[in-house]
Amino acid sequence: xxxxxxxxxxxxxxxxxxxxxxxxxxxxxxxxxxxxxxxxxxxxxxxxxxxxxxxxxxxxxxxxxxxxxxxxxxxxxxxxxxxxxxxxxxxxxxxxxxxxxxxxxxxxxxxxxxxxxxxxxxxxxxxxxxxxxxxxxxxxxxxxxxxxxxxxxxxxxxxxxxxxxxxxxxxxxxxxxxxxxxxxxxxxxxxxxxxxxxxxxxxxxxxxxxxxxxxxxxxxxxxxxxxxxxxxxxxxxxxxxxxxxxxxxxxxxxxxxxxxxxxxxxxxxxxxxxxxxxxxxxxxxxxxxxxxxxxxxxxxxxxxxxxxxxxxxxxxxxxxxxxxxxxxxxxxxxxxxxxxxxxxxxxxxxxxxxxxxxxxxxxxxxxxxxxxxxxxxxxxxxxxxxxxxxxxxxxxxxxxxxxxxxxxxxxxxxxxxxxxxxxx
Amino acid sequence: xxxxxxxxxxxxxxxxxxxxxxxxxxxxxxxxxxxxxxxxxxxxxxxxxxxxxxxxxxxxxxxxxxxxxxxxxxxxxxxxxxxxxxxxxxxxxxxxxxxxxxxxxxxxxxxxxxxxxxxxxxxxxxxxxxxxxxxxxxxxxxxxxxxxxxxxxxxxxxxxxxxxxxxxxxxxxxxxxxxxxxxxxxxxxxxxxxxxxxxxxxxxxxxxxxxxxxxxxxxxxxxxxxxxxxxxxxxxxxxx
Amino acid sequence: xxxxxxxxxxxxxxxxxxxxxxxxxxxxxxxxxxxxxxxxxxxxxxxxxxxxxxxxxxxxxxxxxxxxxxxxxxxxxxxxxxxxxxxxxxxxxxxxxxxxxxxxxxxxxxxxxxxxxxxxxxxxxxxxxxxxxxxxxxxxxxxxxxxxxxxxxxxxxxxxxxxxxxxxxxxxxxxxxxxxxxxxxxxxxxxxxxxxxxxxxxxxxxxxxxxxxxxxx
Numbered sequence: 102x103x104x105x106x107x108x109x110x111x112x113x114x115x116x117x118x119x120x121x122x123x124x125x126x127x128x129x130x131x132x133x134x135x136x137x138x139x140x141x142x143x144x145x146x147x148x149x150x151x152x153x154x155x156x157x158x159x160x161x162x163x164x165x166x167x168x169x170x171x172x173x174x175x176x177x178x179x180x181x182x183x184x185x186x187x188x189x190x191x192x193x194x195x196x197x198x199x200x201x202x203x204x205x206x207x208x209x210x211x212x213x214x215x216x217x218x219x220x221x222x223x224x225x226x227x228x229x230x231x232x233x234x235x236x237x238x239x240x241x242x243x244x245x246x247x248x249x250x251x252x253x254x255x256x257x258x259x260x261x262x263x264x265x266x267x268x269x270x271x272x273x274x275x276x277x278x279x280x281x282x283x284x285x286x287x288x289x290x291x292x293x294x295x296x297x298x299x300x301x302x303x304x305x306x307x308x309x310x311x312x313x314x315x316x317x318x319x320x321x322x323x324x325x326x327x328x329x330x331x332x333x334x335x336x337x338x339x340x341x342x343x344x345x346x347x348x349x350x351x352x353x354x355x356x357x358x359x360x361x362x363x364x365x366x367x368x369x370x371x372x373x374x375x376x377x378x379x380x381x382x383x384x385x386x387x388x389x390x391x392x393x394x395x396x397x398x399x400x401x402x403x404x405x406x407x408x409x410x411x412x413x414x415x416x417x418x419x420x421x422x423x424x425x426x427x428x429x430x431x432x433x434x435x436x437x438x439x440x441x442x443x444x445x446x447x448x449x450x451x452x453x454x455x456x457x458x459x460x461x462x463x464x465x466x467x468x469x470x471x472x473x474x475x476x477x478x479x480x481x482x483x484x485x486x487x488x489x490x491x492x493x494x495x496x497x498x499x500x501x502x503x504x505x506x507x508x509x510x511x512x513x514x515x516x517x518x519x520x521x522x523x524x525x
Numbered sequence: 526x527x528x529x530x531x532x533x534x535x536x537x538x539x540x541x542x543x544x545x546x547x548x549x550x551x552x553x554x555x556x557x558x559x560x561x562x563x564x565x566x567x568x569x570x571x572x573x574x575x576x577x578x579x580x581x582x583x584x585x586x587x588x589x590x591x592x593x594x595x596x597x598x599x600x601x602x603x604x605x606x607x608x609x610x611x612x613x614x615x616x617x618x619x620x621x622x623x624x625x626x627x628x629x630x631x632x633x634x635x636x637x638x639x640x641x642x643x644x645x646x647x648x649x650x651x652x653x654x655x656x657x658x659x660x661x662x663x664x665x666x667x668x669x670x671x672x673x674x675x676x677x678x679x680x681x682x683x684x685x686x687x688x689x690x691x692x693x694x695x696x697x698x699x700x701x702x703x704x705x706x707x708x709x710x711x712x713x714x715x716x717x718x719x720x721x722x723x724x725x726x727x728x729x730x731x732x733x734x735x736x737x738x739x740x741x742x743x744x745x746x747x748x749x750x751x752x753x754x755x756x757x758x759x760x761x762x763x764x765x
Numbered sequence: 766x767x768x769x770x771x772x773x774x775x776x777x778x779x780x781x782x783x784x785x786x787x788x789x790x791x792x793x794x795x796x797x798x799x800x801x802x803x804x805x806x807x808x809x810x811x812x813x814x815x816x817x818x819x820x821x822x823x824x825x826x827x828x829x830x831x832x833x834x835x836x837x838x839x840x841x842x843x844x845x846x847x848x849x850x851x852x853x854x855x856x857x858x859x860x861x862x863x864x865x866x867x868x869x870x871x872x873x874x875x876x877x878x879x880x881x882x883x884x885x886x887x888x889x890x891x892x893x894x895x896x897x898x899x900x901x902x903x904x905x906x907x908x909x910x911x912x913x914x915x916x917x918x919x920x921x922x923x924x925x926x927x928x929x930x931x932x933x934x935x936x937x938x939x940x941x942x943x944x945x946x947x948x949x950x951x952x953x954x955x956x957x958x959x960x961x962x963x964x965x966x967x968x969x970x971x972x973x974x975x976x977x978x979x980x981x982x
Contacts, residue, residue: 176847177850184883349673
């Protein structure tokens, strides 16, 4: 059997009636000359490798230059967030969430407190809801920009990386104005935000949203029709819609296969159903479609940002319940009751009912689920994160099979993984 | 942020302080979820009809989340039916995880299902007694369950019978301190830091970088439901 | 180079020739430091931001990120290091050529940070020798640049005359912890209230065990 036929067969496996690929009749990696022994070669990529986007390790079995199988090795960044969370009060955990996905910290901050608020039955204020939408959409762009930069480096283009990081620096500055930190924002609290939006912040976000499409257009013109980029990504790492669902892919990786599953549309939170935006979907499910979907998602996020900024209401940011929100510093210093509330909240924490609650948002990498279990006390029994890139990455042996070694790098880049959240 | 006056319509601040946390709060969420209430999700009723004796109870958590407790022996039947039946069609397995409540209570394995066409969510739970931590794998239904189940095995020590590749995934292969997310596992681990450091550096980064691992990818069937005696198939023991 | 051997260029004390040679060598070394970016977590993103256009590490002669340890001069360990990654870090350090320096970037690399947990190395100085610690969680790019300038400052003070003393490293130490057991215990000892943290939430009794009997004897 010639290599070319084998390559095509592996790229386009026939689909059975139930959507699973019919095993190819070709057995290409049968050792044809047994006296030579195994003709495959093992290559170790990572854990310290510039193209694995962190400390991911891939053990690749190669036949010539064709990938026979990939065995991902995880755990090189296992920081035991979930165990540590059981030793922290509900509000203290917020600090851990942004260290998990340092590419989109505000989405994780928001998703976590939204889950806890649902568990505790807290309704946050209108201003807080819109502010969190702004935060999440801004960080979706923030994360996609980093993906775009590293993606372009992997494809061999350095300029988009610099363009993307120029825009990222603007988000860094907005983070800093909001929270004082560039990456580890910890901006949310149960029942509200760490602080109200600083003066002029909304204007800064609007300015960023106004300027971003120009940069995206520039990068678009550099990459989208670039022959090298197209040649290295089209038809690479394709997965059908049924398989993508079966593998649990979410986010842009699933939508590139043509499944319009977006938590913002399918299980709306924070009035996402009232925002006017489209969910881009692809049709081939390959790396190129994943690229296009993410590019369009950034534009849609800009669109949402404008709408959210338009409707940002005045009013209080935190719920006005002294058992949930800390009193203001002035009150603490002048009012006895406020001081006692402050003391009680800090030392005892907020109790949660003995129940469990699952809440998922559309993160930048996919469906980000938070599963919190309370026992009536101020600390969780279990705090579980449904890690989108962990599940997305589990499809990489399937995606990479039959492609070239160089394509494996693009497939890995197209999945948009972050190791802090995969290993937790 | 300015909150000059905190309006407290019904409660005086001192009353709250005297009552303690959680006492004076209006019960917007019930303290304990209602058991066997009328479910919001029609799948629960359908499940009760199809698997009458295997569905133990159902509850509604956090306002609107349906939870079904089922028989661990029949988990693949139940989840397979939920996946395949056209009325249910739970095609997206969002999450597989486990919860250890401590105090000798059984471990819960939690399946979080979502139906993309019907836009419905369902949480299925199985309770496993501490001396029988084994359940059938659902990798045959959802390929995405593979790593999620490996992670539960790694961190909780629950065996998934029929899993194609049940090895530790996050902890090192030579990890000997047990399963970290169990409640009886201390936060800083069982060994001293010096011992942990020494052990960490004795890992050979290449020891599993051998052709054997890829060549021997035969399905590893762990003998099921034999309690802690089934530890032999995996890496690392529970008791150190 | 043998400059430290008595009888060749004096008796181990600095002479005109060695001091001038020191100046030239140190000038060359400190202005073309090639970093080995061992980025694992959040700090790696700040390291990338430092290398991007706004901060531009290339101004300090660090144009080339050397992803191969064999051509690198300074190991920047950016981010948390779990025990599973420890042998990798040690091997990369062992693979780097002398002269080499090490920067521990961020709280997690320097001390474990908030992660006083079962899986995390409590400071990479138990694994490899560290020259400069950069505090912060994560440090700003300015912080990283300042740390690199401190490494440059450190190089400025080095002399070929005591080269052997500065660069002494036992070949047999490769792949082993830098610190002995007692030093590891000292360096990783719990501080703050992290070990006072108790899982019991106060309302429901669980069998979470007390700190005293956590460890095996």
